[in-house]
Amino acid sequence: MHRIGFDNEKYLALQSQHIRDRIAQFDNKLYLEFGGKLFDDFHASRVLPGFAPDSKIKMLMQMKDSAEIVIVINAADIEKNKVRGDLGITYDMDVLRLIDAFRSIGLYVGSVVIAQYSGQPAAGAFRKRLENLKIRTYLHYPIAGYPSNIPLIVSDEGYGKNEYIETTRPLVVVTAPGPGSGKMATCLSQLYHEYKRGIKAGYAKFETFPIWNLPLKHPVNLAYEAATADLNDVNMIDPFHLEAYGETAVNYNRDVEIFPVLNTIFEKIAGESPYKSPTDMGVNMAGFCIFDDEAVSDASRQEIIRRYYQTRCSLRSGHGEEEAVYKAELLMKQAQVDVNNRPVVGAALACAEQTGAPATAIQLPDGTVVTGKTSSLLGASSAALLNALKVLGNIPDSIHLISPATIEPIQDLKVNHLGNHNPRLHTDEVLLALSISAVTSEPAALAIKQLEKLRCCEAHSSVILSQVDDSIFRKLSMYLTCEPVYQTKKLYHK
Numbered sequence: 001m002h003r004i005g006f007d008n009e010k011y012l013a014l015q016s017q018h019i020r021d022r023i024a025q026f027d028n029k030l031y032l033e034f035g036g037k038l039f040d041d042f043h044a045s046r047v048l049p050g051f052a053p054d055s056k057i058k059m060l061m062q063m064k065d066s067a068e069i070v071i072v073i074n075a076a077d078i079e080k081n082k083v084r085g086d087l088g089i090t091y092d093m094d095v096l097r098l099i100d101a102f103r104s105i106g107l108y109v110g111s112v113v114i115a116q117y118s119g120q121p122a123a124g125a126f127r128k129r130l131e132n133l134k135i136r137t138y139l140h141y142p143i144a145g146y147p148s149n150i151p152l153i154v155s156d157e158g159y160g161k162n163e164y165i166e167t168t169r170p171l172v173v174v175t176a177p178g179p180g181s182g183k184m185a186t187c188l189s190q191l192y193h194e195y196k197r198g199i200k201a202g203y204a205k206f207e208t209f210p211i212w213n214l215p216l217k218h219p220v221n222l223a224y225e226a227a228t229a230d231l232n233d234v235n236m237i238d239p240f241h242l243e244a245y246g247e248t249a250v251n252y253n254r255d256v257e258i259f260p261v262l263n264t265i266f267e268k269i270a271g272e273s274p275y276k277s278p279t280d281m282g283v284n285m286a287g288f289c290i291f292d293d294e295a296v297s298d299a300s301r302q303e304i305i306r307r308y309y310q311t312r313c314s315l316r317s318g319h320g321e322e323e324a325v326y327k328a329e330l331l332m333k334q335a336q337v338d339v340n341n342r343p344v345v346g347a348a349l350a351c352a353e354q355t356g357a358p359a360t361a362i363q364l365p366d367g368t369v370v371t372g373k374t375s376s377l378l379g380a381s382s383a384a385l386l387n388a389l390k391v392l393g394n395i396p397d398s399i400h401l402i403s404p405a406t407i408e409p410i411q412d413l414k415v416n417h418l419g420n421h422n423p424r425l426h427t428d429e430v431l432l433a434l435s436i437s438a439v440t441s442e443p444a445a446l447a448i449k450q451l452e453k454l455r456c457c458e459a460h461s462s463v464i465l466s467q468v469d470d471s472i473f474r475k476l477s478m479y480l481t482c483e484p485v486y487q488t489k490k491l492y493h494k
Helices: 008-025 042-047 055-061 075-079 091-104 121-132 183-196 219-227 239-245 253-270 293-316 322-335 343-355 380-392 404-417 427-437 442-448 467-475
Strands: 030-034 067-074 108-115 137-139 171-175 202-206 235-237 250-252 359-363 369-373 458-461 479-482
Touching: 008 030, 008 055, 008 202, 030 183, 042 219, 042 293, 067 075, 067 091, 067 183, 075 091, 075 108, 075 121, 091 108, 091 121, 108 121, 108 183, 121 137, 171 183, 183 202, 183 253, 219 235, 219 293, 219 322, 235 253, 239 253, 250 253, 293 322, 293 479, 343 359, 343 369, 343 458, 359 380, 369 380, 380 427, 380 442, 380 458, 380 467, 404 427, 427 442, 427 467, 467 479
Parallel strands: 030 171, 030 202, 067 108, 067 171, 108 137, 458 479
Antiparallel strands: 235 250, 359 369, 359 458
């Protein structure tokens, strides 16, 4: 069912060589703005089956002796405790997580930049914390009229006021906890300072999406628009590339809109711009590594449907906007898909209607769809998980993987000692109980061995799941969607 359409090894080789070539194009000093996620790029792995979520890190590992990392965080994001939606942690805590992650695999983290700093107390406290941890920290300041007031920007009162980041290696990878952190401005500020010091450094951008050498309305590029529906990014033909080379290339609106400004800044800093188009600035080789277009197109259409459900659930939970839902609906029409193209949706809804309670459906690697219903012992997601493991392990349905005698004491603990109102077991509790049962039960032990087979399986719930259940599906690398409704009419949902 999960067809591979992307050559990951070819990608690693092409990408690292292309970056080395770009470093050599300048004075052996390149500031590389890294968009998207360096770790766990699951969007790319979903729409480009065969792409490893850690591909970017593996590529950097091939160049680790010549690379250093600079992490940028916006002071305003620190001040308002901005949270990463995928991890549930604040941006400042994610900076520490990223530093630990880079260091654990031998990549050198040179420093942290606090951008747009204007005396925010929380940002100042975070800087002090970093310095106490012996992490070099630099401040970059707001510039009036940015990005249009170029005479001020490219002056000692603009970029010149920013603290110069001391770097020691040819490749400086500039990354951040999330979008809008100030990565590009940090790179350009460094170019200004480097040229003042006589170093003809360069700038390039590493964004996997949109893929510039795929058609504008290719499902992979439509899936990128769906993923950024809340940012209102729009894919478009790069007019500068078309004019300069007579070739069609795809970029997105923000890079196209800012390019004339960037070009002028390059000219002010270096005397001339090294690029004729925003596509020129990129170093993305992913498009050259797709060998099965149908496989990546099918995967991308499924991602568009998943993103549609994500925008609807975000709106229902009060974290999203209606415009994002409208855009997701439009993208589904452009991709010529609807929710009926996702088999688990109909299965979950049919089970919920039949039982009058929440239900969950899981599609297994061979296309089989199993469902789970709500019972007095188990939540629907827990039941679906156990049923899926039974099918994968050819375990008869009549066999109890977890004895009711084991479940009941857990329910007693939850309700009578830990103060929970819901006695039914969540997926994490079920997996723990299953693991304990596996010590004495051969069927339970066999079921545990099937967990790896759930990777990349599709799942759908007739209600928005709890954070616990959502997290378990994520940790199992399953692709979950939910109907935008809650099981209860309460105002507060954990």
